[in-house]
Amino acid sequence: MTVSEPRYSLLDPFPWYAAMRERSPVVRDPQSGMWLVFRYADVQRVLSDWKNFSSERGRPRGGNPESALSSSIISTDPPRHRALRALVEQAFTPRQVRALEPRIAELVDELLGKVERTGRMDFVLDLAYPLPVIVIAEILGIPASDRDAFKRWSDAVVTGDMSGSREMAAYFGRLIERRRADPGEDLISGLIAAQVEGEHLSTQELLGFCILLLVAGNETTTNLLANTVLCWEDAPEAYGRVVEDQSLLSTTIEESLRFRSPVQSMFRVTAQEVDLGGQTIPGGSPVLAWIGSANRDEGQFGDAATFDPARTQGRHLAFGHGVHFCLGAPLARLEASVALSAVLDRLPNLRVAPGTVLDPIPSQIVSGVKRLPVTFG
Numbered sequence: 182m183t184v185s186e187p188r189y190s191l192l193d194p195f196p197w198y199a200a201m202r203e204r205s206p207v208v209r210d211p212q213s214g215m216w217l218v219f220r221y222a223d224v225q226r227v228l229s230d231w232k233n234f235s236s237e238r239g240r241p242r243g244g245n246p247e248s249a250l251s252s253s254i255i256s257t258d259p260p261r262h263r264a265l266r267a268l269v270e271q272a273f274t275p276r277q278v279r280a281l282e283p284r285i286a287e288l289v290d291e292l293l294g295k296v297e298r299t300g301r302m303d304f305v306l307d308l309a310y311p312l313p314v315i316v317i318a319e320i321l322g323i324p325a326s327d328r329d330a331f332k333r334w335s336d337a338v339v340t341g342d343m344s345g346s347r348e349m350a351a352y353f354g355r356l357i358e359r360r361r362a363d364p365g366e367d368l369i370s371g372l373i374a375a376q377v378e379g380e381h382l383s384t385q386e387l388l389g390f391c392i393l394l395l396v397a398g399n400e401t402t403t404n405l406l407a408n409t410v411l412c413w414e415d416a417p418e419a420y421g422r423v424v425e426d427q428s429l430l431s432t433t434i435e436e437s438l439r440f441r442s443p444v445q446s447m448f449r450v451t452a453q454e455v456d457l458g459g460q461t462i463p464g465g466s467p468v469l470a471w472i473g474s475a476n477r478d479e480g481q482f483g484d485a486a487t488f489d490p491a492r493t494q495g496r497h498l499a500f501g502h503g504v505h506f507c508l509g510a511p512l513a514r515l516e517a518s519v520a521l522s523a524v525l526d527r528l529p530n531l532r533v534a535p536g537t538v539l540d541p542i543p544s545q546i547v548s549g550v551k552r553l554p555v556t557f558g
Contacts, residue, residue, distance in 0.1 A: 322367020
């Protein structure tokens with residue numbers, strides 16, 4: 182979709198969001214034909230009302246690798262969605278996630294140990310990217326030697342690069358076949374063995390799971406970590422408060438999720454004609470719910486344009502809402518908590534390096550930067 186509004190910016194879409202909430206909270210974009218939704222209550226409904234706003238309709242189907250993500254739980258409605266989600270939820274129960282904390286702490290220690298004496302690092306390449314990729318790769322049972330291409334593949338999915346998406350699908354297809362022949366203790370082996378309604382998952386569904394878990398496990402946490410540093414850079418007094426009182430870290434993470442949401446928008450298709458925000462949207466219409474706008478809605482959050490590390494009022498939608506609430510949210514929160522606690526302890530006076538020109542990820546779905554040079558000490 183092309184946004185024609187001249188004030189729209191990947192690095193700072195928030196003035197545009199505010200203007201749209203005020204004058205056109207639910208509007209059809211004439212160029213793309215999509216219905217755009219900006220206010221909190223309306224976005225929340227689009228995300229949760231699956232009977233009217235389908236995750237499944239309008240998705241590409243078939244056996245081609247690039248459509249594999251459309252066979253995953255993110256692109257499925259109940260009741261099939263519930264059955265598929267139940268398969269993978271067992272790997273992300275609170276107990277299972279807590280059991281990962283020592284390994285996450287070990288990885289953070291290794292990654293920071295490589296750079297903490299230098300006084301500078303690329304926060305994305307040296308910490309925010311490798312940490313979640315290693316964690317999700319270990320959960321999936323992917324060999325360490327195969328991780329180098331993960332960021333390129335993940336970026337390809339969120340930016341619409343079909344060649345990278347096909348390459349990733351081909352890799353996971355080969356890995357699935359190896360696990361069929363020689364199962365292990367990893368999640369992919371578990372999904373191969375599992376059954377839904379008496380049937381095993383198809384190869385296409387397995388591919389969808391693998392791609393979704395890799396991309397979601399990478400992009401959400403990577404951008405949460407880097408975006409928190411950007412929030413601190415823009416609000417140094419907030420950074421100072423959490424340095425002095427690390428009990429604020431948990432609310433700081435939630436505020437970062439609200440203020441610079443790693444996922445800015447989510448796609449749905451109307452299952453039938455529906456009224457939303459004073460507009461009648463025909464059935465079969467594509468809808469884009471702007472999570473990043475909802476999380477800045479002044480009607481939901483007091484002083485919404487201010488980054489407040491102690492904020493407890495209001496519930497952000499950064500991880501979605503309803504049946505599609507992000508099942509990896511507990512893991513993302515844990516990774517962020519462990520990593521940012523270590524950053525506060527070991528990288529004092531953290532700042533974005535002078536002269537840095539931020540290069541945003543070219544996507545309207547996720548929000549983040551490709552690199553983030555920082556100094557400290």
